[in-house]
Amino acid sequence: FFAREHGGLRGSRGKTQGQMSADNTKFAGNEHQKDVRSSNIVAAKAVANCIRTSLGPKGMDKMITSASGEVTITNDGATILGKMEVQHPAAKMLMDLSSAQDVEAGDGTTSVVVIAGALLNAAERLLSRGLHPSVISKAWQKAAVMSVDILKKAAIPVDLSDRKSLIKAASTSLNSKVIGGYSDQLAPIAVDAVLGVCEDIKSGTNVDLHDIKLVKKMGGTLEDTELVLNGLVLDQGCVKTAGGPTKMQDCKIGLIQFCLSAPKTDMENSVIVADSAQIDRIFREERRYILKMIKKIVKAGCNVLLVQKSILRDATNQLSQHYLAKKKIMLIQDIERKDIEFVSKSLGCKPIASIDAFTPDMLGEAKMCTEETIGTGKIIRISEVAKPGKAATVLLQGSNRLVLDEADRSMHDALCVIRCLVKMRFLTAGGAANEAELTYQLSKEAQTMGGVEGYCTNAFAEALEVIPYTLAENAGLHPIKIVTKLRKQHANGKSTAGINIKKGEISDMVKEDVLQPLLVSASAIKLATETVQAILKIDDIVPVR
Numbered sequence: 035f036f037a038r039e040h041g042g043l044r045g046s047r048g049k050t051q052g053q054m055s056a057d058n059t060k061f062a063g064n065e066h067q068k069d070v071r072s073s074n075i076v077a078a079k080a081v082a083n084c085i086r087t088s089l090g091p092k093g094m095d096k097m098i099t100s101a102s103g104e105v106t107i108t109n110d111g112a113t114i115l116g117k118m119e120v121q122h123p124a125a126k127m128l129m130d131l132s133s134a135q136d137v138e139a140g141d142g143t144t145s146v147v148v149i150a151g152a153l154l155n156a157a158e159r160l161l162s163r164g165l166h167p168s169v170i171s172k173a174w175q176k177a178a179v180m181s182v183d184i185l186k187k188a189a190i191p192v193d194l195s196d197r198k199s200l201i202k203a204a205s206t207s208l209n210s211k212v213i214g215g216y217s218d219q220l221a222p223i224a225v226d227a228v229l230g231v232c233e234d235i236k237s238g239t240n241v242d243l244h245d246i247k248l249v250k251k252m253g254g255t256l257e258d259t260e261l262v263l264n265g266l267v268l269d270q271g272c273v274k275t276a277g278g279p280t281k282m283q284d285c286k287i288g289l290i291q292f293c294l295s296a297p298k299t300d301m302e303n304s305v306i307v308a309d310s311a312q313i314d315r316i317f318r319e320e321r322r323y324i325l326k327m328i329k330k331i332v333k334a335g336c337n338v339l340l341v342q343k344s345i346l347r348d349a350t351n352q353l354s355q356h357y358l359a360k361k362k363i364m365l366i367q368d369i370e371r372k373d374i375e376f377v378s379k380s381l382g383c384k385p386i387a388s389i390d391a392f393t394p395d396m397l398g399e400a401k402m403c404t405e406e407t408i409g410t411g412k413i414i415r416i417s418e419v420a421k422p423g424k425a426a427t428v429l430l431q432g433s434n435r436l437v438l439d440e441a442d443r444s445m446h447d448a449l450c451v452i453r454c455l456v457k458m459r460f461l462t463a464g465g466a467a468n469e470a471e472l473t474y475q476l477s478k479e480a481q482t483m484g485g486v487e488g489y490c491t492n493a494f495a496e497a498l499e500v501i502p503y504t505l506a507e508n509a510g511l512h513p514i515k516i517v518t519k520l521r522k523q524h525a526n527g528k529s530t531a532g533i534n535i536k537k538g539e540i541s542d543m544v545k546e547d548v549l550q551p552l553l554v555s556a557s558a559i560k561l562a563t564e565t566v567q568a569i570l571k572i573d574d575i576v577p578v579r
Contacts, residue, residue: 067573071161074124074569075154081128082151085114089144089501091210091535092509107436109212110443111144112136124569131565135558140450141207142554145501150562152500156493157570165486167570173490177476178563180491181498182556184475185468188529189460189552190544194235200225200455202547204448206464211444213437216256220441223261224448227426230263232456241453245425247376248445250438253409254431259441262415264422265400266380267429271412272366272405276352278359280405285416287398288336289369289378290386294327294354296320298347321353327389328357334394338403338416341367342374342385364403366414382421454551463543464550465532466502466520472559473499474524498559502533509535516540 087094088109098106098117108114115129128147135146153174160170192199204224208217231245232238249269272280307313331339339358341349349367350358358365369377378385383398401418408431428445432438455461462468476495480488499517506516516533519540523531532548534541543549 068161070572070574071167071570072158074122074572074575075158077122077125078128078569079151079154081115081118081120081125082147082154084118085111085144086148086151086504087508088114089148089210090505090508091214093144093210094508095212105436106439107212108440108443109144109210110447111147113443115143115147123575124572127565127569131561134561136450138557138561139454139551139554141447141454141550142558146558146562148500148504149498149558150565152497153494153562153566154569156497157566160490160493165490167573169486170490171567171570173487174494174563174567176487177491177494178559180476180479181472181559184472185462185552185556185559186460188468188471189462190549192455192459192461194229194232194456194459197222197225197229199461199549200229200452202549203451203455203461203551206548206550207448207451208444211447212440213256213444216259216441219257220259220445221448223259223428224445225452226263227261227428228449228452228456230261230426231424233424238456241456243446243449243453244376245379246449247373247425247427248430248442249413249427250430250432250442251408251411251413252432252435252438253411254433256430256432256437256441258431260429262417262427262429264419265415265417265427266377266419266425267427268366268369268377268414268416269411270366270368270414272364272414273350273355276355276359278355279362279364282338282364282403283401285338285364285400285403286335286394287338287340287381287383287400287403287416288331288334288386288392288396289340289342289374289381289383289398290392291342291374292386292388293344293347293349294324294341294358295348295351296323324351324354324357328354328361330389330392331358331363332361334392334397336363336392336397338364338400339366340369340377341365343368343370376425379423380425380427381416381419382423451551451554454553458551458553458556460552461549462552462555463530463532464548465534465541465543465546466505467530467532467543468555469498469501470517470520470524470532471529474521505533505535509533509538511535511538 088096088111093109095107095109096114106117112132115132120126120129128150131150132143132147135143157170201221204221205217208214208220227246228241229235232241249267274280343349350365355365374385381398381400384396386392386396399420400416403416406413406415430438430441432441473495477492480492480495483491502517502520503513506513520531520533523540530542530544531540532543534546
C-alpha cells in the first residue's frame with residue numbers, strides 16, 4: 035500500500051512539475067514579448083550607433099546620397115536621420131526623437147539619439163536580469179527629473195545684454211559642424227540676428243526664427259557672409275528686358291499681389307477673331323487696361339515695384355514692363371507667396387491686393403535699392419529702410435553648393451541656440467561636463483535609495499557616460515583614461531570639468547568658453563528618456579492592413 039501510494043505520489047509529483055513548467059511558460063514566459071522588445075531595442079541601437087561617430091567637434095561627417103544622385107555632406111543628427119530610409123518602426127521612433135529635439139532646442143540632435151541608444155543598452159542588461167519594464171520605466175522617469183534639477187542647480191544665469199556670453203554659446207554649437215573653422219565670423223552674426231528680431235530683450239520668452247531669412251549665394255567664401263538688419267536682400271535680379279532701371283535712390287516701394295497683365299478667364303476659353311479690326315480693338319483694350327494701372331502706381335509716387343509670383347497668368351507682360359521702364363520704375367517680380375509677410379515686415383510696407391488700394395500710405399521707404407552681382411548670380415539689396423520691422427536677412431556666401439547647404443543648417447542651429455537662451459536664460463558647461471556631473475550625482479543618490487529603484491538609477495547614471503566616452507573616442511583620445519580622469523575631477527567637486535578636445539586633457543569648460551544653453555541638455559535627457567520608456571513599454575507589434 036505504501037509503495038503504491040508512494041509511487042502514485044511520485045508520479046503525481048512528476049506530473050505536477052510538468053504542469054508547473056507548462057504554466058510557467060504561459061505566465062512568465064511570454065517569449066514572444068521578449069523577442070519583440072529585444073528586436074525593438076536592437077533596431078533602435080543600430081540607428082544610434084550609426085550616428086554616434088558624428089558627435090562632437092572632431093566627429094566624422096556623413097555623405098548622404100539620394101536615389102536622384104543628390105549629395106549631402108553633414109554631421110547634423112537631425113539631417114542624417116531625416117534623410118535615412120528606415121523600415122523598422124522602433125528605429126523610426128529615434129528619427130522622430132531627433133526631429134523633436136530639433137524643434138524644441140534646435141541643437142543637440144546627435145547627443146539625444148546617442149543618449150537614447152546608451153539607455154536602451156542599459157535597459158537590455160536590466161531586462162536580462164529579470165527586471166520588469168514598468169519598474170525600469172518608473173525609476174528612469176524619476177532619474178530624468180532629478181537630472182534636470184541637478185543641471186538647473188549647476189547652471190549659470192545669463193543676461194541677453196551680455197553679448198560675449200551669447201557668442202560663446204553660438205561658437206560652441208558651430209565648432210562641432212563642418213564649417214567650424216568660420217565660427218568666429220558666423221557666431222556674432224547669429225547673435226545679432228536673433229537679438230535684432232527679439233521683440234523685448236528684457237522680458238521676451240521666445241523668438242520667431244521665420245523673421246530671420248537665410249539667403250544662399252554661390253561666390254566668395256563664408257568669410258563674406260553678412261547680416262542685413264534694416265534692409266532686405268532678395269535672391270534674384272530685377273527685370274531689365276524693357277530697359278528698366280537697376281538702381282534707385284530715395285525709394286518708395288510697393289508690394290503688389292495682383293498681376294500687371296491682361297485678364298484671363300477662369301476656364302479654358304478660346305476667342306475667335308474674325309478680322310484685323312477686332313485684333314486692333316483687343317490690343318487697344320489691353321493697352322488701356324494696363325495704362326490705367328500704371329497711372330495709379332505713378333500717381334502714388336512708387337518707384338520700386340515688387341510683384342508676387344503668379345501661377346495662373348503672367349505677373350507682368352512685355353507691355354507693362356515697357357510702360358514701367360518709361361516711367362523709370364524699378365521692377366522686381368516673382369516674389370514667393372510665402373515670403374510676402376517677411377518682405378512687408380522688412381520694408382515697412384503693406385501688401386496691396388488690388389489696384390484700387392494702391393495709395394501712398396501702403397508704400398515703404400528706403401534710401402537705396404540696387405542690383406548686385408555675386409559670383410554668377412544676382413541679388414537685389416535694399417538698404418537704409420525708413421521704418422523697418424523686426425526682421426533680419428543673413429546673406430551666406432560659399433564656394434560650392436555643399437558648403438552653402440551645410441552653412442545654412444549650421445547657422446540655423448546657432449540661431450536656435452540663441453533662441454534657447456531667450457526661452458531659458460541659463461548656460462551650462464559643454465565638453466560632456468554636464469553628463470559627467472549627472473553620472474557622479476545620480477550614482478551618489480542611487481546608493482542612498484537602495485533596492486530595485488537605486489539599481490535602475492545607477493544604470494541610468496552609467497548610461498549617460500556614453501557622451502564623454504564618445505567625445506574622447508571621436509577625438510582620437512584614449513576614452514577609458516579620459517573618462518576615468520573626468521570622474522576623478524567631478525568626485526573632487528569640480529562640476530564644470532569637461533574634455534578639452536584641442537589639448538586632449540580635462541579642463542574647466544567655463545574658463546575655456548565652451549558653453550551651451552541649459553535647455554539643450556535638459557530637453558535631450560527628457561526626450562531621450564521618454565522615447566526609451568515608450569520602446570520598453572511595447573510588447574507586441576500588430577500589423578494591420
